[in-house]
Amino acid sequence: MAITPPANRLWWKEPIHGVELGWIVIAFLWGLFMFFFMIAWHFIGDQNLSTxxxxxxxxxxxxxxxxxxxxxxxxxxxxxxxxxxxxxxxxxxxxxxxxxxxxxxxxxxxxxxxxxxxxxxxxxxxxxxxxxxxxxxxxxxxxxxxxxxxxxxxxxxxxxxxxxxxxxxxxxxxxxxxxxxxxx
Missing domain, CATH: 2.60.40.420 (Cupredoxins -  blue copper proteins)
Incomplete structure:
Protein backbone atom coordinates (compact mmCIF):
# COMPACT_ATOMS: atom_id res chain seq x y z
CA MET A 1 0.00 0.00 0.00
CA ALA A 2 1.41 3.36 -1.02
CA ILE A 3 1.25 6.40 1.24
CA THR A 4 -0.48 8.29 -1.52
CA PRO A 5 -2.17 6.41 -4.35
CA PRO A 6 -1.15 7.20 -7.94
CA ALA A 7 -3.11 9.97 -9.65
CA ASN A 8 -4.14 7.55 -12.39
CA ARG A 9 -5.33 4.19 -11.05
CA LEU A 10 -4.47 2.53 -14.40
CA TRP A 11 -0.72 3.26 -14.13
CA TRP A 12 0.24 0.39 -16.48
CA LYS A 13 -1.47 2.23 -19.33
CA GLU A 14 0.79 5.28 -18.93
CA PRO A 15 3.42 5.83 -21.67
CA ILE A 16 6.94 4.59 -20.88
CA HIS A 17 9.44 7.38 -20.26
CA GLY A 18 12.33 7.55 -22.74
CA VAL A 19 15.07 6.89 -20.15
CA GLU A 20 13.22 3.86 -18.81
CA LEU A 21 12.72 2.53 -22.33
CA GLY A 22 16.43 3.03 -23.00
CA TRP A 23 17.37 0.91 -19.95
CA ILE A 24 14.92 -1.80 -20.97
CA VAL A 25 16.50 -1.95 -24.46
CA ILE A 26 20.04 -2.02 -23.00
CA ALA A 27 19.13 -4.85 -20.59
CA PHE A 28 17.46 -6.84 -23.37
CA LEU A 29 20.42 -6.45 -25.76
CA TRP A 30 22.92 -7.34 -22.99
CA GLY A 31 20.88 -10.47 -22.21
CA LEU A 32 20.94 -11.50 -25.87
CA PHE A 33 24.69 -10.85 -26.10
CA MET A 34 25.41 -12.95 -22.99
CA PHE A 35 23.15 -15.78 -24.17
CA PHE A 36 24.92 -16.13 -27.51
CA PHE A 37 28.40 -15.53 -26.12
CA MET A 38 27.89 -18.30 -23.54
CA ILE A 39 27.34 -20.66 -26.45
CA ALA A 40 30.53 -19.35 -28.09
CA TRP A 41 32.50 -19.80 -24.84
CA HIS A 42 31.49 -23.44 -24.83
CA PHE A 43 33.23 -23.99 -28.17
CA ILE A 44 36.15 -21.55 -27.98
CA GLY A 45 36.80 -21.54 -24.24
CA ASP A 46 39.63 -23.49 -22.63
CA GLN A 47 37.87 -23.37 -19.26
CA ASN A 48 35.41 -26.17 -19.97
CA LEU A 49 35.86 -29.32 -17.91
CA SER A 50 35.63 -32.75 -19.47
CA THR A 51 32.22 -34.37 -19.49
Missing amino acids: ETYRVKPAAYEEKVAAWAEQYQKIGADGEPVEVEGTPVVAPPEGGDVYILARLWEFWPVVELKKGVKYRIHISSVDWQHGFSLQPVNMNISVHPGYEHVINLTPTETGEFGIVCNEYCGIGHHTMTGLIRVVE
Missing part, protein backbone atom coordinates in the same frame (compact mmCIF):
# COMPACT_ATOMS: atom_id res chain seq x y z
CA GLU A 52 33.70 -37.84 -19.21
CA THR A 53 31.89 -39.73 -16.45
CA TYR A 54 31.50 -43.45 -15.73
CA ARG A 55 29.26 -45.52 -13.48
CA VAL A 56 31.30 -47.28 -10.82
CA LYS A 57 30.61 -49.25 -7.67
CA PRO A 58 31.98 -47.28 -4.71
CA ALA A 59 33.73 -50.33 -3.18
CA ALA A 60 35.38 -51.19 -6.52
CA TYR A 61 36.59 -47.59 -6.95
CA GLU A 62 38.00 -47.59 -3.41
CA GLU A 63 39.95 -50.78 -4.16
CA LYS A 64 41.24 -49.34 -7.46
CA VAL A 65 42.49 -46.17 -5.72
CA ALA A 66 44.16 -48.16 -2.92
CA ALA A 67 45.99 -50.40 -5.43
CA TRP A 68 47.04 -47.39 -7.51
CA ALA A 69 48.30 -45.52 -4.40
CA GLU A 70 50.28 -48.55 -3.26
CA GLN A 71 51.86 -48.98 -6.70
CA TYR A 72 52.98 -45.36 -7.10
CA GLN A 73 53.55 -44.26 -3.49
CA LYS A 74 56.52 -41.93 -3.28
CA ILE A 75 59.56 -43.28 -1.44
CA GLY A 76 61.82 -40.81 0.39
CA ALA A 77 65.64 -40.66 0.44
CA ASP A 78 65.59 -42.74 3.63
CA GLY A 79 63.77 -45.57 1.83
CA GLU A 80 60.55 -44.94 3.77
CA PRO A 81 57.18 -44.09 2.16
CA VAL A 82 56.51 -40.34 2.11
CA GLU A 83 53.38 -39.26 3.99
CA VAL A 84 51.67 -35.99 4.90
CA GLU A 85 49.92 -36.27 8.27
CA GLY A 86 49.48 -40.02 7.80
CA THR A 87 48.24 -39.78 4.20
CA PRO A 88 50.49 -41.31 1.54
CA VAL A 89 52.03 -39.09 -1.14
CA VAL A 90 51.56 -40.66 -4.56
CA ALA A 91 53.65 -39.66 -7.60
CA PRO A 92 52.05 -41.17 -10.73
CA PRO A 93 53.97 -41.65 -13.98
CA GLU A 94 54.07 -38.62 -16.27
CA GLY A 95 50.95 -38.35 -18.36
CA GLY A 96 49.24 -41.17 -16.47
CA ASP A 97 45.94 -41.52 -14.70
CA VAL A 98 45.52 -40.04 -11.23
CA TYR A 99 42.92 -41.35 -8.77
CA ILE A 100 41.47 -39.31 -5.91
CA LEU A 101 38.97 -40.70 -3.44
CA ALA A 102 36.49 -38.54 -1.54
CA ARG A 103 35.11 -39.95 1.69
CA LEU A 104 34.09 -38.68 5.11
CA TRP A 105 36.11 -36.42 5.78
CA GLU A 106 39.13 -36.53 3.51
CA PHE A 107 40.40 -36.52 -0.04
CA TRP A 108 42.80 -39.44 -0.34
CA PRO A 109 45.75 -39.67 -1.19
CA VAL A 110 48.03 -36.63 -1.53
CA VAL A 111 49.04 -36.43 -5.19
CA GLU A 112 52.33 -35.12 -6.61
CA LEU A 113 52.23 -34.04 -10.26
CA LYS A 114 54.82 -32.56 -12.64
CA LYS A 115 54.43 -29.07 -14.05
CA GLY A 116 53.53 -28.95 -17.76
CA VAL A 117 52.49 -32.62 -17.97
CA LYS A 118 48.91 -33.56 -18.86
CA TYR A 119 47.14 -35.95 -16.48
CA ARG A 120 43.71 -37.58 -16.36
CA ILE A 121 42.32 -37.01 -12.86
CA HIS A 122 39.68 -39.54 -11.76
CA ILE A 123 37.49 -38.52 -8.80
CA SER A 124 34.69 -40.37 -7.04
CA SER A 125 33.08 -40.63 -3.62
CA VAL A 126 32.43 -43.78 -1.64
CA ASP A 127 29.82 -42.44 0.77
CA TRP A 128 28.08 -39.07 0.27
CA GLN A 129 27.97 -36.29 -2.26
CA HIS A 130 31.06 -34.11 -1.85
CA GLY A 131 32.39 -31.06 -3.61
CA PHE A 132 35.86 -31.02 -5.17
CA SER A 133 37.14 -27.45 -5.12
CA LEU A 134 40.77 -27.00 -6.18
CA GLN A 135 42.15 -23.81 -4.61
CA PRO A 136 43.33 -21.22 -5.54
CA VAL A 137 42.51 -22.35 -9.10
CA ASN A 138 38.77 -22.32 -8.26
CA MET A 139 37.94 -25.52 -10.16
CA ASN A 140 34.68 -26.92 -8.77
CA ILE A 141 33.04 -30.30 -9.34
CA SER A 142 30.22 -32.11 -7.54
CA VAL A 143 31.44 -35.61 -6.72
CA HIS A 144 28.77 -38.29 -6.38
CA PRO A 145 29.06 -41.87 -5.16
CA GLY A 146 28.60 -44.30 -8.03
CA TYR A 147 30.09 -41.93 -10.62
CA GLU A 148 33.73 -41.60 -11.63
CA HIS A 149 34.47 -38.14 -13.03
CA VAL A 150 37.49 -37.72 -15.31
CA ILE A 151 39.18 -34.35 -15.75
CA ASN A 152 42.07 -33.59 -18.08
CA LEU A 153 44.48 -31.35 -16.20
CA THR A 154 47.86 -29.85 -17.11
CA PRO A 155 49.44 -28.05 -14.13
CA THR A 156 50.98 -24.73 -15.18
CA GLU A 157 52.41 -23.61 -11.83
CA THR A 158 54.41 -25.32 -9.11
CA GLY A 159 53.30 -25.31 -5.49
CA GLU A 160 50.74 -26.85 -3.18
CA PHE A 161 47.09 -26.68 -4.16
CA GLY A 162 44.44 -27.40 -1.58
CA ILE A 163 41.33 -29.44 -2.20
CA VAL A 164 38.29 -28.34 -0.23
CA CYS A 165 34.87 -29.97 0.01
CA ASN A 166 32.30 -27.33 -0.93
CA GLU A 167 29.18 -29.51 -0.47
CA TYR A 168 28.04 -29.88 3.12
CA CYS A 169 28.68 -33.52 4.05
CA GLY A 170 28.16 -33.73 7.78
CA ILE A 171 29.68 -32.77 11.09
CA GLY A 172 33.30 -33.06 9.89
CA HIS A 173 32.72 -31.14 6.64
CA HIS A 174 34.92 -28.23 7.71
CA THR A 175 37.92 -30.59 8.08
CA MET A 176 37.52 -32.26 4.67
CA THR A 177 40.61 -31.20 2.77
CA GLY A 178 43.18 -32.72 0.46
CA LEU A 179 46.35 -31.72 -1.33
CA ILE A 180 47.86 -31.74 -4.80
CA ARG A 181 51.55 -30.87 -5.08
CA VAL A 182 53.01 -29.69 -8.37
CA VAL A 183 56.78 -29.97 -8.81
CA GLU A 184 59.23 -29.17 -11.62
